[in-house]
Amino acid sequence: MNPSRRRACLQLAASGAALGSSFSGWSAASAASPTLPVFDAHVHYSHDAVALVPPAQAVEILRAAGLKGVLVSSSDDDGTQKLLAAAPDLIVPELRPYRTRADTSGWTRDEGIVPYLEARLAKYRYVGIGEFHLYGADADLPIPRRMVALARERQYVLHAHSDIEAVNRLFAQWPEARVLWAHSGFESPDRIRELLRRHPRLWCDLAYRSEHAQGPRVDPAWRALFDEFADRFMVGTDTFTPERWHYIGPHARSAREWIATLPPPLAEKLAWRNAEALLRAQAPR
Numbered sequence: 001m002n003p004s005r006r007r008a009c010l011q012l013a014a015s016g017a018a019l020g021s022s023f024s025g026w027s028a029a030s031a032a033s034p035t036l037p038v039f040d041a042h043v044h045y046s047h048d049a050v051a052l053v054p055p056a057q058a059v060e061i062l063r064a065a066g067l068k069g070v071l072v073s074s075s076d077d078d079g080t081q082k083l084l085a086a087a088p089d090l091i092v093p094e095l096r097p098y099r100t101r102a103d104t105s106g107w108t109r110d111e112g113i114v115p116y117l118e119a120r121l122a123k124y125r126y127v128g129i130g131e132f133h134l135y136g137a138d139a140d141l142p143i144p145r146r147m148v149a150l151a152r153e154r155q156y157v158l159h160a161h162s163d164i165e166a167v168n169r170l171f172a173q174w175p176e177a178r179v180l181w182a183h184s185g186f187e188s189p190d191r192i193r194e195l196l197r198r199h200p201r202l203w204c205d206l207a208y209r210s211e212h213a214q215g216p217r218v219d220p221a222w223r224a225l226f227d228e229f230a231d232r233f234m235v236g237t238d239t240f241t242p243e244r245w246h247y248i249g250p251h252a253r254s255a256r257e258w259i260a261t262l263p264p265p266l267a268e269k270l271a272w273r274n275a276e277a278l279l280r281a282q283a284p285r
Contacts (some may be wrong), residue, residue, distance in 0.1 A: 036259065036267065037068035038252045039275035042131065042182065042207035042236025045072055045079035046101065049242040055086045061245060062090060065252040068272045071236070071279055073131055073159070075101050077120050092279050094128040094159055095120050097147055108138045114146050121150060127279050130159025131182050139169035148173050157278065164195055171199055178278065183207055183238070189221040196229050203278055204229075207236030213258035223262075230266050234275040235259075 045058065053061070062070055072091050074080040075098035084091045097113050098104060107113050117129070129151045134144055139162070151158055152174050160167060161182040170179055184192050184204040196202055206212060212222035226233060237244065237251045259267045 036066075036256050037272045038066060038235060038255055039069040039071075039272040039279075040065075040067050040237050040248065040252070041071045041180070041205045041234040041275045041279070042238045043070050043072045043248070044074055044096075044131075044239050045083050046075040046242075047079060048101075049074075049239065049245055050079045050082065052242040053245045055082045058083060058245065059087045059090070061248055062087065065249040067248075067252060069275060069280065071127070071159075071275070075099065075103065077124070081124065093124070093126050094130055094157070095124075095126045096130065097132050104133055107132070108134065108141050108143050110143065113143055117147060117150055121154070126154075126156060127281075128157030128159050128180070130157070130180070131161050132159070133161045134166045134170075135163050136165045137169070139166040139173075145173060148177070152177070164191065167195060167199070167202065171201075177201060179203070180205060180234075180278065183209060184233075189225045193225055193228065196232055203232050203234065203274065205234050205236040207238035208240075216257050216261050218258055218261060226262070226266060226270065230269050231274055231277070233270050234272075234278075235270065 040062075049058075067090065069092050070083075070090055071094060072080045072083055073094045073096040075096055077095055080091070080093045080095075084093050095117065097107055097117055099112070099116055103110065103113070129147060132144075132147070138144065148158065148170060150156075157178045157180055158170060158174075159180045159182060160170060162170070162185065164185060164187065167179060167181060167185070171177060179199070179202050181195075181202060181204045184206060185195075186209070187195075192204060196204070212219055218226075235251075235255045237248050239245050239248065255271065259271050262270070
């Protein structure tokens with residue numbers, strides 16, 4: 001990851017934590033009645049979130065937000081399994097290659113990651129592996145390559161928080177992969193368009209992005225992108241800190257606000273149909 005991109009991501013994380021804290025008083029009971037189903041395709045329920053927002057409360061937040069489905073991964077995976085047990089109709093699980101948050105930066109060279117993945121995959125079913133942080137040539141290191149091989153054996157989605165180079169390298173390893181690009185790579189519409197045209201099996205989540213819509217107004221460049229790739233985008237919150245769990249309801253409301261300005265077929269695709277089509281087919285029963 002180049003220094004400028006790393007600084008940008010750190011700034012985004014810091015501002016996001018502050019924003020999440022501003023909603024810490026939100027409760028499930030205060031959620032507005034949903035009018036359009038929403039599938040949140042980017043939620044984490046890590047060990048510190050489990051402590052702050054117990055499973056019963058977490059499920060209450062998700063249901064009050066009017067969510068149709070929730071793609072969940074955790075550091076470690078126990079949080080995901082607790083949520084799945086509490087709401088199997090709602091939770092769509094993916095396996096993150098992190099045992100703790102400390103694995104985020106060093107997992108690609110940590111020999112303990114592969115046994116962890118293999119043990120969890122032998123015990124539980126998922127729809128994908130991710131969200132993982134992977135940049136540039138690191139995608140071709142032995143541990144990420146083994147992760148991709150494990151996903152390929154099971155035909156799982158890869159949920160990649162990656163730059164363009166790493167996405168290209170993932171497809172070079174596995175041309176038939178289905179890759180969900182976390183945060184749309186924090187890239188511009190023009191660069192996202194280029195990559196979507198290059199890789200027909202690439203999808204994008206909009207988690208922790210706001211420039212595509214300000215209130216109900218959809219940015220014209222993003223609107224053109226949504227029109228061209230109507231089947232390839234989905235929304236997400238990204239609860240990367242426990243406090244952001246209290247932002248899930250407000251995020252669903254704000255997503256409905258701008259999505260409602262789109263033609264109904266496109267609105268439904270972005271709100272929930274695309275996520276359902278990509279993620280529900282392999283969801284554990």
